[in-house]
Amino acid sequence: MEEIGRSIIRLESVDSTNNYTANRARENDLRHGAVILAVEQTRGKGQLGAYWQSDAGANLTFSVFLNNVNLSVQRQFVLTKIVSLSLTDTLASFGIQAKIKWPNDIYVGDRKIAGVLIENVIQGKTITRTIVGIGLNVNQRDFGKLSATSISSEKEQHFALDDVLFSFISNFNARIKSMSQPSLDQDYHNLLYWLDEKRQFEDSEGVFEGVIKGISELGMLVVESELRDTSAGSEQRPQPSQYHLKEIKFVN
Numbered sequence: 001m002e003e004i005g006r007s008i009i010r011l012e013s014v015d016s017t018n019n020y021t022a023n024r025a026r027e028n029d030l031r032h033g034a035v036i037l038a039v040e041q042t043r044g045k046g047q048l049g050a051y052w053q054s055d056a057g058a059n060l061t062f063s064v065f066l067n068n069v070n071l072s073v074q075r076q077f078v079l080t081k082i083v084s085l086s087l088t089d090t091l092a093s094f095g096i097q098a099k100i101k102w103p104n105d106i107y108v109g110d111r112k113i114a115g116v117l118i119e120n121v122i123q124g125k126t127i128t129r130t131i132v133g134i135g136l137n138v139n140q141r142d143f144g145k146l147s148a149t150s151i152s153s154e155k156e157q158h159f160a161l162d163d164v165l166f167s168f169i170s171n172f173n174a175r176i177k178s179m180s181q182p183s184l185d186q187d188y189h190n191l192l193y194w195l196d197e198k199r200q201f202e203d204s205e206g207v208f209e210g211v212i213k214g215i216s217e218l219g220m221l222v223v224e225s226e227l228r229d230t231s232a233g234s235e236q237r238p239q240p241s242q243y244h245l246k247e248i249k250f251v252n
C-alpha cells in the first residue's frame, strides 16, 4: 500500500473527520493517504455509537483515507494491528510505554490515551476503502470523570500537535510497508493490555476470571478461563474461548 500523509487537509470545525472523509471519498474527491485533521469536532464519533470528546485544539482528531485497500474481509484485522502499533510506536517515541486494549484502544496504565474508529467500504468480500479515525490525547489535562490521559499528562510538558502527527504518519508508513511480516503479529501480541494476567471479564454467561492468551488469526480475543458452574450443574466449557467484539467486556 502507498504512503499516507502526502496531503494533509486542515479543518477548523467539522462534525466528524470520519464523516467528512466519507463524504469526500464518495465524491472521489480525495487521494489515497489523505490525512484530514480538525481543530474541533462537534460530533466526534467513538466506538459503539459513543461520542468522542476532545477539547478543541488540545488533541489530535483526524482521519486517514486509504483507497484501493483490496484486502479480504477475513484479513481486516491486519489494519487494526497496523493502526494500533503505529500509535504505540508514536507514543514510544515520546517516551511513553502504551498497551493495546483489544482490539484497538490505546492505554497507559489504566487510562485511555487514544481511540480508533475504523470504517470500511466493502464490496463482496473485499475491503475496497478504509477510513481510519484517530483521537489521540496530546495536551488535554483534565478529563473530568473519564479515566483518560494524554501525552502531556504523562510527560508534564506541552507538545506541538504537528510533531505528534508527523511521528504518527511516519510510523504508520513504516508499519504498512511490513504489512505481511510476522513482527506485526508479535508486536501486537506483546503489547496486549492484560496479557497473561488473571483478570475479571464478562460474557453472555456472566462475570468470570480469565487470562488473555492472545488473539486468533481472525483477530478474536482468546481468553482462557477456569471451569464455570452453570445452572445445569458443573459443565465443561470449551477452553480457551474466543470472542468477537461486543461479546466480552473487561471488568477488573
Ligand code: BTN
Residues within 6 Å of the ligand: 015, 016, 017, 018, 019, 041, 043, 044, 045, 046, 047, 048, 050, 052, 060, 061, 062, 063, 105, 114, 115, 116, 117, 132, 133, 134, 135
Ligand atoms: C473510540 O471510541 O475509542 C474511538 C474514537 C475515535 C475518535 C476519532 S477522532 C477523529 C475521528 N473522527 C471521528 O468522528 N471519530 C474518530
